[in-house]
Amino acid sequence: MSWDPVYRLVKQIPRGRVLSYGALAKALHLRGGARSAGRAMAATPSGKGIPWHRVVGERGKILIREPYASLQKKLLESEGVKVVESRVDLKTHLWTPPAEKRAK
DNA sequence: CATCTGACGACCG
DNA sequence: GCGGTCGCCAGAT
Numbered sequence: 265m266s267w268d269p270v271y272r273l274v275k276q277i278p279r280g281r282v283l284s285y286g287a288l289a290k291a292l293h294l295r296g297g298a299r300s301a302g303r304a305m306a307a308t309p310s311g312k313g314i315p316w317h318r319v320v321g322e323r324g325k326i327l328i329r330e331p332y333a334s335l336q337k338k339l340l341e342s343e344g345v346k347v348v349e350s351r352v353d354l355k356t357h358l359w360t361p362p363a364e365k366r367a368k
Numbered sequence: 369c370a371t372c373t374g375a376c377g378a379c380c381g
Numbered sequence: 382g383c384g385g386t387c388g389c390c391a392g393a394t
Contacts, residue, residue, distance in 0.1 A: 265391060285376055296390040298376035303391060305375050321376070328375040336375090372394080379386085 267304035270294070273361055274305075277318040280344045281359035282352055284322045291361040298322070315339075324354040 269292050277283055285301040294300045301319070308316045317339040321327045326336055326347070337347045345357050 289376085296376095297388095299374075299389060300376090300391070302375040307392090308375090316375085319375075322378095326375090332375080370394100373392090374390105376389090378388090381383105381385090 265300075267307060270301065270304040271308065271312065271314050274308075274314055274316065274319060276361070277315055277359055279315075280357065282318045282320050282324065282340070282345065282354070282357045283359050283361060284320060284324075284354075285327075286322050287361065288319060291363070302327075318359075320352055324352040324358075326350045326352075 270288065273288065273292060274283070284298075285305070286298040288294075289296070289298045289301040292301075294304075296303070305316050305319055308314050317336040320336075326333050328336060333350065337350070340347050340352060345352050
């Protein structure tokens with residue numbers, strides 16, 4: 265499975281905004297749904313400039329385990345995203361991805 | 369080839 | 382709002 269489309273979209277997330285796994289999967293029409301989106305992120309190649317930390321749970325919750333959770337929180341806050349109790353305020357930071365052209 | 373696992377999410381009590 | 386189940390599916394074992 266090639267996660268390229270996923271990485272491409274994640275790279276488009278504006279600074280200071282976040283997107284959920286579900287919305288990500290939906291926007292790209294991933295077969296496996298949100299879970300596959302998560303799988304894609306877990307396999308995110310480092311050093312590619314992919315802002316993986318801008319992807320959170322459907323309710324803005326940071327779902328990954330330590331030690332990455334701390335890192336994600338740190339990175340988000342450094343972009344001006346407020347993180348409280350392991351979750352971001354979707355009301356202000358949720359980003360709506362542009363309609364992708366079926367790249368799967 | 370059989371199971372287990374998990375960076376998910378919808379449901380239900 | 383919280384915790385437990387269940388459905389999903391690609392990878393790992």
